[in-house]
Amino acid sequence: MAAIRTFVKNCQIINRNCAVLSPHVQKHGMSQYPSYYIEPVHKKEIQEDLIKSGEIQKLAHLPTKAARNDQSSSFRQDDLVNLFINYVMRNGEKVLARGLVEKAFENIKRIQLEKYHKCDDVEKKAKIELAPRVIFHQAVENCKPILALTPIKRGGVRYQVPVPITPKRSQFLSMKWLIEAAKEKDATMRFHYQLALELIDAANNKGRVVKRKQDLHKQCEANRAYAHYRWS
Numbered sequence: 001m002a003a004i005r006t007f008v009k010n011c012q013i014i015n016r017n018c019a020v021l022s023p024h025v026q027k028h029g030m031s032q033y034p035s036y037y038i039e040p041v042h043k044k045e046i047q048e049d050l051i052k053s054g055e056i057q058k059l060a061h062l063p064t065k066a067a068r069n070d071q072s073s074s075f076r077q078d079d080l081v082n083l084f085i086n087y088v089m090r091n092g093e094k095v096l097a098r099g100l101v102e103k104a105f106e107n108i109k110r111i112q113l114e115k116y117h118k119c120d121d122v123e124k125k126a127k128i129e130l131a132p133r134v135i136f137h138q139a140v141e142n143c144k145p146i147l148a149l150t151p152i153k154r155g156g157v158r159y160q161v162p163v164p165i166t167p168k169r170s171q172f173l174s175m176k177w178l179i180e181a182a183k184e185k186d187a188t189m190r191f192h193y194q195l196a197l198e199l200i201d202a203a204n205n206k207g208r209v210v211k212r213k214q215d216l217h218k219q220c221e222a223n224r225a226y227a228h229y230r231w232s
Helices: 002-028 044-053 079-088 094-118 122-127 132-142 167-183 191-203 208-222 224-230
Strands: 147-154 157-164
Touching: 079 094, 079 132, 079 167, 094 132, 094 191, 132 167, 132 191, 147 208, 147 224, 157 208, 157 224, 167 191, 167 208, 191 208, 208 224
Parallel strands: none
Antiparallel strands: 147 157
16 A cells, blocks of 8 residues: 555656756657757868858857767768668667668669770779769659649549649658569569669660659640649
């Protein structure tokens, strides 16, 4: 009984403290930093721009939040690659997802080097891109759709209406389609190797993902007569 009384008493104390702290929590959220703490600047490019403009002096003595574990000033830091790793990840296994993406980049390097050494034409050899990250960025850019179809009901009929999509949504669809295309593979082929092939094809503006984007744009063009339903 004494233990139960102590437990109830502690719960009452916690409830009173929460009632007092609730306005503070509503204002500052659950962050351990007050609202006047600024976000850290971890990218070297932004730091150099701040130094050139002289804005760095204004931030020198301001209280700053600690950098998160995924923020780094390393030249290997790439926000788009980190986001792609999060999309590849399943069931919280981020180490596995990062390993798959790194193996895909390694396969891209091997495939491109093989093409480079087999090519005899000097001009064609100079056009072969060897950097996996450059190929990845080009592939994501080439797979971004501009329009999408959304169902809108008018007069009891549901029409597929073409609408422009935001850059963030376009980027998400591009990376999602690349991952889905890499999963549609033969049983004997590993995911990271198929992903490397899809990225190389997309960087060259060909392949299944680019065709999927083009088919979507053709459907939007075919349904352009319903575009006015966006505003009605």
